[in-house]
Amino acid sequence: SAVISQKPSRDICQRGTSLTIQCQVDSQVTMMFWYRQQPGQSLTLIATANQGSEATYESGFVIDKFPISRPNLTFSTLTVSNMSPEDSSIYLCSVAGTVGDEKLFFGSGTQLSVL
Amino acid sequence: DAKTTQPPSMDCAEGRAANLPCNHSTISGNEYVYWYRQIHSQGPQYIIHGLKNNETNEMASLIITEDRKSSTLILPHATLRDTAVYYCIVRVQGAQKLVFGQGTRLTINP
Numbered sequence: 001s002a003v004i005s006q007k008p009s010r011d012i013c014q015r016g017t018s019l020t021i022q023c024q025v026d027s028q029v030t031m032m033f034w035y036r037q038q039p040g041q042s043l044t045l046i047a048t049a050n051q052g053s054e055a056t057y058e059s060g061f062v063i064d065k066f067p068i069s070r071p072n073l074t075f076s077t078l079t080v081s082n083m084s085p086e087d088s089s090i091y092l093c094s095v096a097g098t099v100g101d102e103k104l105f106f107g108s109g110t111q112l113s114v115l
Numbered sequence: 116d117a118k119t120t121q122p123p124s125m126d127c128a129e130g131r132a133a134n135l136p137c138n139h140s141t142i143s144g145n146e147y148v149y150w151y152r153q154i155h156s157q158g159p160q161y162i163i164h165g166l167k168n169n170e171t172n173e174m175a176s177l178i179i180t181e182d183r184k185s186s187t188l189i190l191p192h193a194t195l196r197d198t199a200v201y202y203c204i205v206r207v208q209g210a211q212k213l214v215f216g217q218g219t220r221l222t223i224n225p
Contacts, residue, residue, distance in 0.1 A: 042218060045212055106160070108156075109158050
């Protein structure tokens, strides 16, 4: 299994500002994903963070709003830009296990509140 | 990925078996059935997965019908700590990403 650390665990931000969320894994992984969970809702995939290339975004999510970095095989960041109250959600980092292991592992998430 | 249908909520008494159903009538031959759960304020946790045979591990059992159009997750002796939202997901092997539905909110009552 992979141990995932997300920072910050929670934050309260002002409208119009940006927040960068960090995801650190204790082992090298090929695939890293970012999810959003709005209050009372299920998880929605934002993007796949690709090492050495631009992230792959799902429908409804764009790079200008959610820029993602993946500088190496153990680390990724998600930035929530120009925040509005509608961005208040839990943001979760997820990683795929080793090749042949089909499980995904999740961090404990970042609880974001935008005022 | 095929769509799944789960009841929005269920209750179960502590110590009894919790049986969570999932319909996936459009599942393809190369799609696996996965179960995850999310305990309040935590990230989702993997429980079990299977293709067509029944599976059992230390957490649960997974029963998949012969036509693979539905499955049941069984928690044999539910405890209060099993209170969570349970997600049934179908996914092509190697596809990596998971697409979550609404899940079933399971409440274990003392």
